[in-house]
Amino acid sequence: MTTLHLLSQSPWRQPLDSVLRLLGADDALLLCGDACQALHTGSEAWSLLQTLPATVRLYALQEDLQARNLGAAERVTPVDYPAFVELCAQYDKVNGWL
Amino acid sequence: MAKSLLLICRQSPWAGTAAREALDIALAGGAFELPIALLFMDDGVFQLPVGQQATALEQKDLSANLQALPLFGVDDLYVCQASLARRGLTDATLSLPVTPLHGAELPALLARFDLVMTL
Amino acid sequence: MSDLQVNGQTIALDKDGYLADRHDWNDAIAAALAAREGLELTAEHWEILHLLQAFYAEFQLSPATRPLIKYVALKLGPDKGNSLHLNRLFKGTPAKLAAKLAGLPKPTNCI
Known part of the structure; x- marks a missing residue:
């Protein structure tokens, strides 16, 4: 069964490595809030994301990217709220990391 | 068939209420015979070592409560080795x-x- | 909050009739609490009440019905650790009523 993992905190507050340890090959990661700060290319968090297998999908909430002047780097799909909801339904379960 | 639930406990027993809340969910679910498992990871593993004394801080003893899990039917317990x-x-x-x-x-x-x- | 009068002593109860301070508990108080419920305590009741206190000492919480049955079965055998026996002794709500008579807090995981 697949899981959509929701991250909302900065990777410096909520280290990514523990999330990544739980990710299955068909799971996905959706970044919102300050979790999007992981997308600063060249950051430690960004390097960690690069180690994910290609099958793991990466999403980021469009408005949170915009607010932080972050572009969606390669392999990151920006989503709006309706798409966010669709994703939640698409995966077997959703796991929020508080 | 009741849905199975995995609770991931990531907080130290000394860092706010999350550890206690996770245990309360597990005990309540166990009391109603729901299939529940626990995974201790990150600072959540600090809930496990023996000899901790909550009374020194005048707190409830989470370790003692944790021991009740098997009696509540929650015996599917895991820990992240890393x-x-x-x-x-x-x-x-x-x-x-x-x-x-x-x-x-x-x-x-x-x-x-x-x-x-x-x- | 209400009170219980036992041998000239006033014992504080919470809104559900459980002891406000479980350290108040003694045999006379247990009997008085039982009388309020229309129960007369027999040896069969007492062994469960003492077992509940052991449970609380070990786990620092009051058991729900299922763990209570398991614990009684573990300590006194399946003849006593079953819902029939415990329901008969404690008017069909063993987790709540036995905890009350044993001076423990109300079990939180029971409806």
Whole structure:
């Protein structure tokens, strides 16, 4: 069964490595809030994301990217709220990391 | 068939209420015979070593409460081995019979459950 | 909050009739609490009440019905650790009523 993992905190507050340890090959990661700060290319968090297998999908909430002047780097799909909801339904379960 | 739930406990017993809340969910679910499992990871592994004394801080004894899990029918208990190792707890005596998991065993565990909740 | 009068002593109860301070508990108080419920305590009741206190000492919480049955079965055998026996002794709500008579807090995981 697949899981959509929701991250909302900065990777410096909520280290990514523990999330990544739980990710299955068909799971996905959706970044919102300050979790999007992981997308600063060249950051430690960004390097960690690069180690994910290609099958793991990466999403980021469009408005949170915009607010932080972050572009969606390669392999990151920006989503709006309706798409966010669709994703939640698409995966077997959703796991929020508080 | 009731949905199975994996609770991921990531907080130290000394860091706010999350550890207690996760245990309350587990005990309540167990009392109603729901299929519940617990995974201790990150600072959540600090709930496990023996000899902690909550009374020194005038708090309720989470360790004692944790021991009730098997009686409440919650005996599917796991721990993230990497989390233990990073905290120097690989050889520590733990108060619960937890199954250590590492590498691909962790995502495989998540995949087995209908619901996952992280606290 | 209400009170219980036992041998000239006033014992504080919470709104559900559980002891406000479980350290108040003694045999006379247990009997008085039981009388309020229309129960007379027999040896069969007492062994469960004492077991509940052991449970609380070990786990620092009051058991729900299922763990109570399991614990009684573990300590006194399946003849006593079953819902029939415990329901008969404690008017069909063993987790709540036995905890009350044993001076423990109300179990939180029971409806």
